[in-house]
Each structure stands twice: as C-alpha cells, then as structure tokens.
Amino acid sequence: MQDGMRFIPSERRRGRGAATSDSGRFERHAREAVDDGWDRNDDLPPLRTEVSEERPRSLINYVRSPDIPFDRTINPYRGCEHGCIYCFARPSHAYLGLSPGLDFETRLVARPDAPEVLARELRAQRYVPEAVAIGTNTDPYQPIERDRGIMRGCLEVLRAFRHPVGIVTKGTLIERDIDILSDMAARGLARVGISITTLDAGLSRKMEPRVPPPKRRLETIRRLSAAGIEVRLMVSPVVPGLTDHEVERLLEAGAEAGASAASWIMLRLPREVAPLWQDWLAEHYPDRAARVMARLREMHGGEVYSSQWHHRMRGDGPHAELIGKRFARAARRLGLDRRLPPLRTDLFAPPPRAGDQLSLF
Template identity: 70%
Template sequence: MERFETEKLLGSEVRGRGTTSNATGRYETTTRDGFDDGWTAENALPPLRTEVSNEIARSLITYNRSPDLPFDRSINPYRGCEHGCSYCFARPTHAYLGLSPGLDFETKLIARANAAEVLRKELSARRYKVAPIAIGTNTDPYQPIERDRGIVRDCLRVLAEFNHPVAIVTKGTLIERDMDVLAPMAARGLVRVGISLTTLDPGLSRRMEPRAPGPIQRLRVIRALTGAGVPVRVMTSPLVPGLTDHELEALLAAGKDAGADAASWIMLRLPREVSELWQEWLAEHEPNRFDRVMARLREMHGGRDYDPRWGHRMRGEGHYAEMVAQRFDMATKRLGLVQKTPPLRTDLFAVPEQPGDQLSLF
C-alpha cells in the first residue's frame, strides 16, 4: 500500500509550498514511488513552478443541500489553490481530476476561463430563482493567478449587472482591486465578505499558509473593505486545537478593531487525504505539539481524525468543542460581533436587457 512518505520531496524543489508530498490520487490506476537514483544531489532540484491550464466550463453554479452551510449555491472559478494551505479541506477534490491532493493541488491549477459567460447564461435562464451565491467556498478566488486571469472580477461584474447577491470568502489581498465593483454592490445590500484569519503569528502563518497573505495584510484588507462600506465577517477558521485555539479571543478582537461587524469559527477538518498531509506538516513544523493536536482532534471526532456527519464535521463534539464554542460566544458578545447578519437583498435581481431582446411596450 502506498504511503505519503514515498512521495516526499526535498529542498528547493518544494520551498514555499504547503506540503512536501505528492501521493497518487485515490482514483488513479497506477501509483508513483519516488526514490533517489543518485543523479541529483539533495537541494539541487529547481523549485516547482505553478502550471495553469484552462477548462471550458459547461456549467458554473453548484448547488448543495448541506444543513451545515448558510448558502445553497456557489461558484468556483479555479480548481486547486496556489496559497498552499497545509490544512485545506478542498485538497481531496483534485483526486477527481486524476491529480494528487498534495503538491499537485497547489501547483497544477485549472482556470475556468469562460466562467463569466456561463454565469450570465445561467442567471438569465427563465427557471432560475435568485438566492445569494457564495464564492471562495472551495478554493480561494483571490489566489495569485487571479491577478492575471481576472475571472473573478468578470464574474463580479456579471453579478453586479444582474443585481445578484454574493458572499465572498478569501484570504487574498487582491480583493481590494475590485473595490470599484464591490462598494456599489454593498451600498445596495448585495455583498458581504468573509476574511479568514487563522493566526496573528506571521511566522506560523507563513509555514502553515505559505503563499497566502500574512495576518497584517488580512487585517489591512478588512480595514479597506469596511472603510469603503463593504461589510466584513472575521472568520477564525480553521481553529487548530493545541496550536492556534489559544488565539481565538485575540483574533476576534483584531478583526473587530479592523472594522469587522460579524464573526464565525470552524474547527480544523481533516477529510480523506488531508489527514495524512496535515500530520506530515505537523511532524515537520510542530513536532512537539503533534500528539496534543491530534489527540484533541480525535477527542472531538469519536476517536477518528475526522467525522464527516452533518452537524458534527464543522466543530466536532464533546467537552473541548463545547468549551471553544462558549469562549467564542462570550468573546463575540463582549466585542459586539454578531453571528447572524441581515440577509442580502434578492428583490433587486433582474435580467438585464441584451442586444436583440424585444423592446417593452411600456
């Protein structure tokens, strides 16, 4: 049986990446096994480069019926994420593409180049019923390749044209580029942004989320957005027991000081391949905390690394999970951070007239 250790890479080849493994995806019929053939000295390999391929999307809006989620539809302009967060729960989705949830997830990205065009078509359908669309629920929409591709910006322009409500989740500072679209939408009650703030320790952030902006930059983005009238939720997600959970109150206070008016939290989730990848990262970067972190997680999931059941997967259960929930409730009440925010407006939605449409007689 293949293990992640067989695919561990070394040195400059994986510098700045969230994992050093590239195990075969679970749907592949063959396996890879890395070994030293003696030709390349350690640390002599060039760094891994990000590869981006285009996908012509046939559909864009994905619907869900999960009671754990506050939305029933989302769009993801990209597959894979260059931010390379070691804990990312979306890593297993790369296996569906015949790629590894490890290094492939953060180096072999897929851009859905015609996303805005498909979105316009889907919103224009007669049977479409408006409800807030979430962006960034799987991979970060404002990861570095968005700077050149601009797919998210094009999608936001379409949503603005239709007066369609949208909720965005990101760690990226590039969202500031789209303030000219977001601010007018916010003034009409059509947009809310969630900024994920995992730690205030820049060193830990750099190791755990190697290509994502650091905590100072994320707090600056909250200030910029709220200063332009865009409401922001500070998302203390994921909380890592035994590693970052002690920062909960400080994270909430920092978000409030930066202008956030709401808050949420999710415990670290380790579905499928993420568990081994996370344990590998933990053993390398925080070996002294390995046993404590994993013991806490298993305590909250009935002895397993992860419990996928609805109602349990986001926060776990038991004494420790309840204690974190109580701390969060007390801190948000003290700081005046709400958990439930007013719904985004749906009454403004309208399909704009297109060239060739029959003109109205009234």
Template identity: 70%
Template sequence: MEERPQIQPDRRRGRAAATNASGRYERHARVAVDDGWWQEPERAIRTDVRLEAPRSAITRNSSPDVPFDRSVNPYRGCEHGCIYCFARPSHAWLGLSPGLDFETQLVARPGIAGALARELSRKSYKPATIAIGTNTDPYQPIEGRFRAMREVLEVLRDFRHPVGIVTKGTLIERDIDILSDMARDGLVHVGVSVTTLDPRLARRMEPRVPAPARRLATIRALYEAGVPVRAMLGPVIPGLSDSEMERIMEASAEAGATAASWIMLRLPREVADLFQDWLVEHYPDRANRVLGHLRDMHDGKLYVSDWGRRMRGEGPYAEMLDMRFRVALKRLGLNKHLPDLRTDLFRVPPKAGDQLDLFA
C-alpha cells in the same frame, strides 16, 4: 505515525505540503526512486496553470451544514497552499494529487462569467445567494492574471444578484468599486479568513497567503467602503492556534468586522496525512497534543464527516472553545447578524438589439 517519503525541502520552498502522492482514483502510484544513475539536480516545483472552458458555472449542494445551496468556483486548486484546506481531496477528481499538485497544478476558468450569465438568464432560474470562495480562493495570486473573479462579479452586478464571498486574498481590494456598489443595494457580504496573528505560523501553514496584518487591513478597507464584513476564524487548530481566538476577534472588530464565525480544523481524506506530516516537520513537540485533541472530539478518529458534527466536533474541548467564542462575540459586539441579502432586485439585463433599445 506512518512515515511517508517526502520531497526535498529545496524543491518545495514556499509550499506547505511535503508529499505528492497519486490521487485516490489513479490505478497506479508514482514513486521517485534513486537508481544510482547520475541525474541533473531537480528544480524547485513551480506553479503551472492550465485553462478550462466551463460548460456550466453554478454548482449545487444540499448540505445542511452550510447556509447556501449554490456556489461558483473560478479556479480549481489553490496557490495559497493552506496545509489544512479541506478542498484538497477535490484535486483527485482531476487525476492530480491533493498534495503539492493542489498548490502547483492549477486550473483557471476564464470563460466562467459567460457561462454564469447564460445560467442566470434562463427563465427557470430562481435567485438565491451564490457563495464564492467556499472551495478554493477566488482571490488567489493567479486571479491577478486571469481576472475570472472580476468578470464573475461584473455579471452578478449587472444581474443584481446576491453573492457571499469568502477569501484570504487581499486582491479583493481591487474590486471594491464593484463591491461597494453592490453593498449599497444589499447584494454582497464578504468573509475574510484570519487563522492566526502569528506571521511565522501563518507563513508555515498558509505559505502564499497575505500576512495576518495585511488581511486585517483588507477588513478595514472593505468596512470603509461600506461592504459588510465577517471575520472568519477558521480553522481553529486545537493546541496550536486556539489560544489566539480572542485576540483575533479583537483585532478583527477593531479593523471593522461586524460579525464573526468559527470552524474547527477538518481533516477529510488525504488532508489527514498531509497535515500530520506538516505538523511533525514544523511542530514535532505539539503533534501529539494537537492530534489528541482532534481524536477526543471525533470519537477517537481525526475526523468525522457526519453532518452537524464536522464543523465543530463534540466533547468538552469543543464546547469550551465554543463558549469562549460566544463570550468574546458578545463582549466585542460581533454577535450581530449581517443583513439578509436581497433577491428582489434580480433581473436579466437587456442585450443589444432587445426591444428596449427601440426607445433609447
């Protein structure tokens, strides 16, 4: 396995990535070199947030692998820092590294709710479920400061627009007042991602995500508020977390989840090197086993991006995991489909000064 220069552990404490290679679109690579001259000790890498004034809010996709055609992303980059995150390569579009930059150089979009309201108000707009959290987590720590997700939810509530949310962040509990109202009208589903029940493994591979037990408590809080919740086992890491599949499903069902889904670990582009470095650093005794399983499922490669294959992989090992999942799904009563979200309630709310105000 190729060795890549790593940043000192003291500088990246609380982070998952060990490197910060230049983005693939950059013309020049930056490499730190000790030239022998005395320098001040380098400080720990801190989170930096810059603001973006979005011109649009809704991103469209045509992938047959996902059940939605539009999404909203209140943030770029994610301080949760999950080492396996398939969204890391998107940071290269900003001229930043998918490594530590993805976890520490974040972009907040506090005006995105206004842009969303303008798009939903267009006469040509046709409602369909908007997905949030499919790229970076809308309830990552900086949401507590910027509240961009809260403002987006307020717009969707006012427009009576359906939304599906995916998160690992317990900050979603702050918005239960909005979510419970929307749930009563059949306008919201939430997927809570639980990758492991082992707090030590979780802290290593998703360093700034709430602990597994805390995420299960969030499932309980949403369930008690009447919000339909799906437990999302993703990604399942062969040879590392796959043995926990049934236990995670049992704990999620006990907490109140009514459905469940799973995806296999995906290592697109730069994520492959970042994950391998992490694996060798933290679990060197399992590295060959984990990577060997991945290659068996992807024609000898660590990842194949073909539609229909990338989410689960192929071969005996992938089939065994899917069979285990289906058996547990039926046994635990998680084989229910969350109710379809409604689009028939959608309407553009009146503004101050509109004709309706004459009759107020």
C-alpha cells in the same frame, strides 16, 4: 520521519504547504520517486506553478448540505496556490487525477469562460435567484487572479444582473474590486468573509505559505469596511493545541479593524487532508503533534475527522465546547455576535442585450 522518497526535498518545495505528491484515491497506480543514483536531488529545480485551462459547460454548483447557509457556489479556479496545508478542499483535486498534495497548489486550472457561462445560466427562464457563494472551495483571489481577472469578470456579471453574492477569501487582491463590491453592498447584494487563522506571522507562513500575512488581512478588513462593505471575520480553522489560545485576540483584532460579525470553524481533516496534515505537523511541530491529534480525536469519537452533518464544523466534547463558549463570550463582548440580514434577491433582473425587444411599460 520524512526520510522516504515520497517526500519532496524541502529545497524544491519552498513556499509550498504539502510535502508530497501522493496519488489521489481514484488512481489505480501510485507514484513514487526513486533515486537511481544518476541525478542529485539538489540539482532539481524548485516546483513551479502550472496553469491549464478548462472550458466549463456549467458554472453554478448546487449543494444540499443542511449545515451551511447557502445552496449554490461558483469556482473560477480549481486548485489553490495559497497552499494552506489544512485546506478541506484538497481532496477535490483527486477528481482531476491529480494529487491533493503538491499538485493542488502547483497544478491549477483556470476557467476563463466562467463569466460568459455564468451570464448564460442566470438568464435561464427557470432560474430562481439566491445568494451565490464564492471561495468556499478554492480562493477566487489567489495569486493567478491578478493576471487572469476571472473573478472580476464574474463580479461584473453579478452586478449587471443585480444578483447577491457572498465571498470568502484570504487574498488581499479583493481590494482591487472594491469599486464593484461597494456598489453592490450599497444595495444589499454583497458581503465578504475574511479568514484569519492566527496572528502569528511565522506560524501563518508555515501553515498557509502563499497567503498574505495576518496583519495585511486585517488591513483588508479595514479597507473593505471603510468602503461600506460588511465583513465577517472568519476564525477558521481553529487548531486545537496550536491556535486555539488566540481566539479572543483574533476577535479583538477583527473588531478593531471594522468587522461587522464573526464566525469560527474547527480544523477539518477529510480524506487525504489527514495524512498531509500529520506530515506537516511532524515536520514543523513534532513536539506538539501528539497533543494536536489527541485533541482532534477527542472531538470526533476517536477518529481524526467525522463528516456527520452539524458535527463536522465544530466537533463534540469538552474542548470543543470550551472553544465555542470562549468564542461566543468574546464575540458578544465585542459586538461581533450579531446576525447579519440576508442579502437581497428581489432586485434580480437580467440586463437587456443588444437586439432584445424593450417593454412598453
């Protein structure tokens, strides 16, 4: 029941996914609101988005996970205003001393120097090009990108260096950058993944409150594809007992919109995401909460989540296997099961700078 003081009143968090601002796992002290009788909760203002700035010394993050198809990422922002309650990146906000709950979606960090830092790193003599992934932690096309333009600046750098990039997003703002992406895609340097969790607009609004509705994201697939950009439909995450019945319909909608391929990931609940998710279920779908959590525990040996390599993305057991078979069959029928060719790295070339000596040959 959500009657404790740790839960922010729903009026204050309208348009947000999480219900609490519980301290992260590294904090020595917990924060809890206390009603002293002087102020009324309904007199408090709604939660606003706050943006601070960070000047990163480096931008490329190298990863060594054996179950993901890339080895480096960049993040123009920390935190994400989209507010997806299931977001597995929420625990990263704890490293900033902030809450993986409401702080993750209301206290954002922008990195305005990201394009310049990226260019410097790409010019390093020892740098070896491989496709860089953007959007694997927080969405580069979340609402603040409209004013900040940091992601577009990074794309301009990648295009100038002829460096391959794969982007994952739920944001329709990516359509603004079709001019850059279509140019890169024509040379085998860019690919996009559009994530759609459900076709139910009402469920989407509750689960991912500041993400464009599913129908609008399908239109983004259509526009990107029409511009010659390969798009992967990402059915992610699949929520057992809540969205798993939509797998075939999602694939059919993606194929009709022009997606070239498709993939799926099961709901993941690492660290602080698990209690946030269970609070959300109790508030919005109390009649389904026990069923959803039982299914997840079946897939992870009795736990709500397992971080084991090659297991964490899909889970195990009969229900996970059934979803996988349904997905594979529908993807094959719709032509979405094909393996896309790797992005090109042989075109990489740092652009000349003012004052550089030109080659004679």
